[in-house]
Amino acid sequence: MVKIEQDILGKNDQYAAANRRHFAERAIFALNLVSSPGSGKTSLLTRTLHDLSGEIPLAVIEGDQETSQDAERIRATGAPAIQINTGKGCHLDAHMVGHAVESLAPASGSVLFIENVGNLVCPAAFDLGEAHKVAILSVTEGEDKPIKYPDMFYAADLLLLNKIDLLPYLQFDVERCIDFARRVNPQVEVMRISATSGEGMSQWYEWIRSAREQRHA
Amino acid sequence: MVKIEQDILGKNDQYAAANRRHFAERAIFALNLVSSPGSGKTSLLTRTLHDLSGEIPLAVIEGDQETSQDAERIRATGAPAIQINTGKGCHLDAHMVGHAVESLAPASGSVLFIENVGNLVCPAAFDLGEAHKVAILSVTEGEDKPIKYPDMFYAADLLLLNKIDLLPYLQFDVERCIDFARRVNPQVEVMRISATSGEGMSQWYEWIRSAREQRHA
Numbered sequence: 001m002v003k004i005e006q007d008i009l010g011k012n013d014q015y016a017a018a019n020r021r022h023f024a025e026r027a028i029f030a031l032n033l034v035s036s037p038g039s040g041k042t043s044l045l046t047r048t049l050h051d052l053s054g055e056i057p058l059a060v061i062e063g064d065q066e067t068s069q070d071a072e073r074i075r076a077t078g079a080p081a082i083q084i085n086t087g088k089g090c091h092l093d094a095h096m097v098g099h100a101v102e103s104l105a106p107a108s109g110s111v112l113f114i115e116n117v118g119n120l121v122c123p124a125a126f127d128l129g130e131a132h133k134v135a136i137l138s139v140t141e142g143e144d145k146p147i148k149y150p151d152m153f154y155a156a157d158l159l160l161l162n163k164i165d166l167l168p169y170l171q172f173d174v175e176r177c178i179d180f181a182r183r184v185n186p187q188v189e190v191m192r193i194s195a196t197s198g199e200g201m202s203q204w205y206e207w208i209r210s211a212r213e214q215r216h217a
Numbered sequence: 218m219v220k221i222e223q224d225i226l227g228k229n230d231q232y233a234a235a236n237r238r239h240f241a242e243r244a245i246f247a248l249n250l251v252s253s254p255g256s257g258k259t260s261l262l263t264r265t266l267h268d269l270s271g272e273i274p275l276a277v278i279e280g281d282q283e284t285s286q287d288a289e290r291i292r293a294t295g296a297p298a299i300q301i302n303t304g305k306g307c308h309l310d311a312h313m314v315g316h317a318v319e320s321l322a323p324a325s326g327s328v329l330f331i332e333n334v335g336n337l338v339c340p341a342a343f344d345l346g347e348a349h350k351v352a353i354l355s356v357t358e359g360e361d362k363p364i365k366y367p368d369m370f371y372a373a374d375l376l377l378l379n380k381i382d383l384l385p386y387l388q389f390d391v392e393r394c395i396d397f398a399r400r401v402n403p404q405v406e407v408m409r410i411s412a413t414s415g416e417g418m419s420q421w422y423e424w425i426r427s428a429r430e431q432r433h434a
Binding site for chain 2: 036040065067120125138142145163170
């Protein structure tokens with residue numbers, strides 16, 4: 001099985017490299033958003049699109065096993081969006097994303113958000129050609145997730161701790177969670193946010209602006 | 218790729234059939250608990266073990282990518298438990314479970330809880346030889362999960378809607394969620410519970426008792 005897995009990943013890496021070239025040529029800043037199902041990725045995204053529209057060109061690729069309702073929620077913000085349904089598949093791969101980018105044709109200089117299938121395991125292994133993986137962890141999920149699913153937290157450059165408006169009703173030790181994340185990935189940046197209340201969102205927007213400028217300086 | 222997937226699933230089904238025979242011979246009632254990461258499976262399990270101990274022999278197989286802290290939490294209840302670390306793997310398979318059952322050697326007449334890796338996609342495809350799959354969905358995850366991850370909700374015989382103590386702080390439409398689940402799986406039984414407050418837990422215990430009796434009548 002190891003040989004087969006290597007072949008699949010090798011092929012994926014070729015497509016990812018092609019995507020990365022395409023993004024570089026057009027100064028497209030691609031972020032791969034990864035998390036469990038229900039961490040609030042789509043709410044985070046709709047609020048972000050709303051708040052950054054007019055300032056930066058934006059585009060979205062939505063991944064789900066089934067349904068296109070997320071893409072519809074996204075399009076309601078005015079941002080161009082395309083839905084990939086993976087069917088039995090548990091993650092996006094670079095080939096799917098390449099085709100989606102062809103159809104979507106994001107404007108030069110865009111921020112392209114790629115919302116992966118909700119899954120803390122499989123998407124960690126598949127490079128899509130993004131500039132960064134951004135992991136979203138809801139505080140309702142428990143602070144031990146970084147050490148139980150280390151591959152994902154190791155692969156992410158930024159960790160958004162979402163739904164912090166619910167902290168008063170939960171037993172969730174934020175410092176302990178951050179400590180677990182740093183054990184797996186000492187470099188990971190961490191922000192505490194609530195896509196519902198808006199707390200911490202400006203810090204996330206600042207990160208997008210500065211990481212984008214750094215990428216295409 | 219389709220051929221390879223069929224081979225893997227075909228092999229898994231042979232191991233699952235062997236597990237099922239083993240369980241039948243010893244009147245072991247096996248439940249495969251499936252959910253996203255952070256739905257509260259382990260808290261549900263520790264409370265269940267505590268409340269049913271003395272009444273029924275209990276045993277647990279814990280699946281996680283990494284760490285053995287869940288098995289330690291379980292053993293603290295007095296129930297025998299064994300941890301399977303899947304490493305890069307995103308689900309338990311019947312072969313792993315067969316080996317774990319050999320080491321664990323649950324008593325005849327036991328209820329064997331198999332806590333799968335937190336993942337709403339991949340575990341749906343792998344029969345472990347269980348009597349039933351039980352899906353746990355936290356109300357913090359959003360009501361659309363059954364239609365976005367239909368394979369899992371189709372495969373489950375029982376859906377436990379967990380963390381209902383948090384409903385006052387969330388926008389979560391319970392009836393809509395149940396409606397989505399029944400669209401995917403008209404036969405699925407649904408219970409509203411909170412492993413933290415204890416609400417609804419007696420209904421879940423009643424289900425275990427009666428499904429177990431039915432299985433080994």
